[in-house]
Amino acid sequence: MNNYDVIIVGAGPCGIYASYELVKLNPDLKVLLLDKGNDIYSRHCPILEGKLKTCPSTNNGLNSCFPACSMTHGFGGCGAYSDGKFNITSEFGGWMDEYLDKDTILNLIDYVDKINLAHGAPKDITDPNTKEVLDIERRGLAVGLKLLRSRVRHLGTEVNLKLLQSIYEELKNKITMKFRTEISDIKVNDNKIEAVIDNKGNEYHANHVILNVGRPGSNWLSHMLSKHGVAVSSNRVDIGVRVETNDVIMQEINEYLYEGKFIYKTSVGTTCRTFCSNPHGHVVVENNDGVIVANGHAFSDQKEGSTNTNFAILVSHNFTEPFKNANEYALDVASLANKLSNGSVIVQRYGDIVKGRRSTYKRINDGFVTPTLKEAVPGDLALVLPYKTMQSIIEMLEALDHVTPGIASGHTLLYGVEAKFYSDRISCNNNFETAIKGLFVGGDGAGITRGLAQAGANGVYIARHIVNELKRK
Numbered sequence: 001m002n003n004y005d006v007i008i009v010g011a012g013p014c015g016i017y018a019s020y021e022l023v024k025l026n027p028d029l030k031v032l033l034l035d036k037g038n039d040i041y042s043r044h045c046p047i048l049e050g051k052l053k054t055c056p057s058t059n060n061g062l063n064s065c066f067p068a069c070s071m072t073h074g075f076g077g078c079g080a081y082s083d084g085k086f087n088i089t090s091e092f093g094g095w096m097d098e099y100l101d102k103d104t105i106l107n108l109i110d111y112v113d114k115i116n117l118a119h120g121a122p123k124d125i126t127d128p129n130t131k132e133v134l135d136i137e138r139r140g141l142a143v144g145l146k147l148l149r150s151r152v153r154h155l156g157t158e159v160n161l162k163l164l165q166s167i168y169e170e171l172k173n174k175i176t177m178k179f180r181t182e183i184s185d186i187k188v189n190d191n192k193i194e195a196v197i198d199n200k201g202n203e204y205h206a207n208h209v210i211l212n213v214g215r216p217g218s219n220w221l222s223h224m225l226s227k228h229g230v231a232v233s234s235n236r237v238d239i240g241v242r243v244e245t246n247d248v249i250m251q252e253i254n255e256y257l258y259e260g261k262f263i264y265k266t267s268v269g270t271t272c273r274t275f276c277s278n279p280h281g282h283v284v285v286e287n288n289d290g291v292i293v294a295n296g297h298a299f300s301d302q303k304e305g306s307t308n309t310n311f312a313i314l315v316s317h318n319f320t321e322p323f324k325n326a327n328e329y330a331l332d333v334a335s336l337a338n339k340l341s342n343g344s345v346i347v348q349r350y351g352d353i354v355k356g357r358r359s360t361y362k363r364i365n366d367g368f369v370t371p372t373l374k375e376a377v378p379g380d381l382a383l384v385l386p387y388k389t390m391q392s393i394i395e396m397l398e399a400l401d402h403v404t405p406g407i408a409s410g411h412t413l414l415y416g417v418e419a420k421f422y423s424d425r426i427s428c429n430n431n432f433e434t435a436i437k438g439l440f441v442g443g444d445g446a447g448i449t450r451g452l453a454q455a456g457a458n459g460v461y462i463a464r465h466i467v468n469e470l471k472r473k
Contacts, residue, residue: 002183002195002202002203002204002205003030003031003206004031004032004176004204004205005030005031005206005207005208005356005399005470006008006022006029006030006031006032006206006208006209006210006466007031007032007034007196007204007206007208007209007210008031008032008033008034008209008210008212009034009108009183009196009211009212009213009221010035010076010077010211010212010213010214010445011033011034011035011037011074011075011076011138011177011179011232012076012077012078012079012212012214012443012444012445012455013076013077013079013421013443013452013455013456013459014210014442014443014444014449014455014458014459014462015033015035015046015210015212015443015459016033016075016076016077016164016167016171016456016459017112017115017456017457017459017460017463018039018210018212018459018460018462018463019031019033019171019459019463020115020167020171021459021460021461021463021464021467022175022461022463022467023174023175024203024468025461025463025464025467025472026467027174029048029467029470030176031174031175031176031179032175032176032177032204032206033171033175033176033177033179034179034181034196034204034286035073035074035075035118035177035178035179035181035199036067036068036073036074036180036181036182036183036217036329037067037068037069037072037073037074037075037179037180037183038067038070038073038074038075038179038180039074039075039077039163039168039177039179039407040074040076040080040161040165040168040341041165042074042179043070043074043075043076043080043081044070044237045065045069045070045071045081046065046073046282047285047375048081048116048284051398053185054294061425066347067180067182067312068182069216069286069287069289071284071285072090072216072278072286072287072288073216074179075164075168075177075179076160076161076164077443077455078214078215078216078444079182079452079455080160080161080164081161081284081297081298082157082160082183082276082297082452083155083156083157083158083160083276083278083281083296083298084154084155084156084159084160084163084452085152085153085155085258085259085276085452085453086121086152086153086154086155086452086453087150087151087152087259087452087453088109088110088113088120088125088150088151088152088153088210088453088466089105089109089149089150089151089453090102090103090105090106090109091148091149091150092150092261092450093449093450093451093453093454094149094260094444094448094449094450094451094452094454094455094458095425095448095449096445096448096449096454096458097456098432099197099428099432099448100349100461101287105108105454106460108457108460109453109454109456109457110403111457112453112456112457112460113153113453115167117164118153119163119166119167119170120159120162120163120166121153121159121163122153122154122156122159122387122396123368124153124472125151125152125258126150126151126152126154126257127151127259128150128151128257129149129151129311129322130256131448132252132255133147133149133256133257134156136253136256136257136403138259139402140197140262140402140403141405142290142402143236143262143399143402143403144192144265144399144401145262145263145264145399145400146264146338146404147260147261147295148261148262148263150261152257152258153261154201156298156299156313157297157298157299158299158304164295165368166181171335171370172362175292176334180229181198181215182198182199183196183197183198183199183297183403184197184198184199185197185224186209186211186224186228186436186439187203188228189437190202191435191436191437192207192436193206193207193208193209193436193438193439194207196209206438207438208284208364208438208466208469208470209230209438209439209440210261210440210441210442210459210462210466211225211439211440211441211442211445211446212441212442212443212445212446212455212458212459213443214443214444214445215247215288215373215376215420215421215422215444216288216289216421216423216437216447218421218424218444218445218447219327219328220288221426221441221445221446222424225426225434225441228436229436230426230427230435230436230439231427231434231435232423232424232425232426233427234319234326234424234425234429235418236316236317236318236322236326236422237319237326237327237330237420237421237422238273238275238314238315238316238416238419238420238422239314239315239317239321239330239333239385239386239389239417239419240272240294240313240314240315240329240389240393240416240417240418240419241294241312241313241335241381241385241393241414241415241416241418242283242294242296242310242311242312242357242415242416242418243310243311243312243313243397243405243407243412243413243414243415244283244308244309244310244369244371244372244412244413244414244415245308245309245310245369245407245411245412245413246307246308246309246329246368246406246411247279247280247308247309247371247405247411247439249309249404249405249406249412250277250279250404250407251285251311252404253277253403254277254279258279259276259277259311260274260277260311260403260404261274261275262274262394262396262400262403263275264396264399265454266391266392266395266396267391268388268391268392268397269388269414270315270317270388270389270392271312271315271316272314272392272393272395272396273313273314273316273405274311274312274313274314274396274400275311275312275313275314275420276295276312277310277311278292278294278296278298278309278310278436279298279309280296280298280299280305280307280308280309281296281297281305281306281308281372282296282297282298282305282306282308282309282310282372282373283295283296283371283372283373283376283415284296284297284373285373287342288331288334288419288421289331291331291334291335291338291357292331292334292338292344292345293334293417293418293419294312294342294345294363294373294376294415294417294418295312295418296310296311296312302340303340306372307370308369308370308372310372312372312418313393314389314418314419314420315389315392315393315395317329317330317389321425323393324332324424326422327421327422330417330419330421333384333385333386333417333419333423334417334419336383336384337379337381337384337416337417340377340379340383340384341376341377341379341449342377343381344375344376344377345373345376345377345415345416345417346376346377346378346379346380346381346384346415346417347359347363347364347371347373347376347377347378347379347413347414347415348378348380348412348413348416349363349367349382349410349412349413350397350408350409350410350412350413351367351409351411351412351413352380352409352410353382353390353394353414354394356382356408357380358378358379358380359378359379359380360378361378363378364413366380367410367411367413368411369411369412369413371413373415374430377384381414384416384417384421385416385417393414395445397412398437407440420443420450422444422447422450424447425446425447425448426440426441426446426447426448428440428446431461431462431465432446432448432458432462432465433465436447440462440466442455442458442459442462443455443459452471
């Protein structure tokens, strides 16, 4: 009864586009898509809907949103409520270039982009080769900032959700989808995958299984696969802040790039990057196993937006032996901010950081930037972020001020902590198959991709390999 040709665990971008490609190439395949969260229509965040001011999952660290946080789980994965920026480039967005050549990756990303266009993605796309962009790049290089180039198709949160609904409608009669189903283990026989097992003991059998559990499932994935003898290696973790300023400060980058991705080498030996810029956006919170971190999103329709732009500054932390718990380290840092803010995130004016003092409600209210995350608590990020992390953020903001004058204003707001939890890198071959025959890993949760575009491309590639393998049998 529970026998399938292919089972996919995780309904994020990797799982969705793998499902899409499998049944497109072979409509007769029996495909099962499993996810811990809800379907696309049942995902609801009480904070985004204005029903609550504080995430209910901060109650004693327990996740009280059933069956899981809708910001991070369910059909669409973490990307469902994101700003929906689809970066068409092989220059960043993951580490697939360690497995495939860059032309193959770019072709896969273009293919996923065409699927999105067929399901309602906007046709507008940024051009990274204009005179204005070259001028921004020149000013950045002058102060040590490297601009990463990409064509960007901005979906916007509301268009992104509609696109996912459209894909969901196309898939629902072609594959079996089972939500509110948490997978606890896999069943292996003679070093071949045989089944996945949910937390109620139900077994789902297939000779081909794809595990793409996203960043929230990365710890589970590494622990579970280590138990079954699959090698894992420690990956980095990124810790930083969500920056918020007035749209007018970011006007040039917003107009010509939409998202300016910069990399900066600091005096303390770290590497910083800007990430996930949201013109006319809102700062939001995201739940990671009961730990609340900052994030941001923006709507495609500016009428739904704010007069602020937000983006992340993230500092890469690479650990050496004997420490192997990078994600846990970042969670501990973020949870300290939760404790100091009584279950929320901290917001601080940049001017107060420079003066070495905490922000207060009065200082925030007297500033020129009105915070879009009303539940954030004014405080002191220096009590939370390690010295190197804080120094790196300060240095990058000062460098960015040469590209976008005013970003290092005393009124600029910093929300902390923002963190990107990369999983341990799961050992696999160039087809993303592990040492267990028939067991594949993909997406952000496996430490292979970082973002919507490469995650979707990863799923398509795995699906094509599986279909070709089945043809040969």
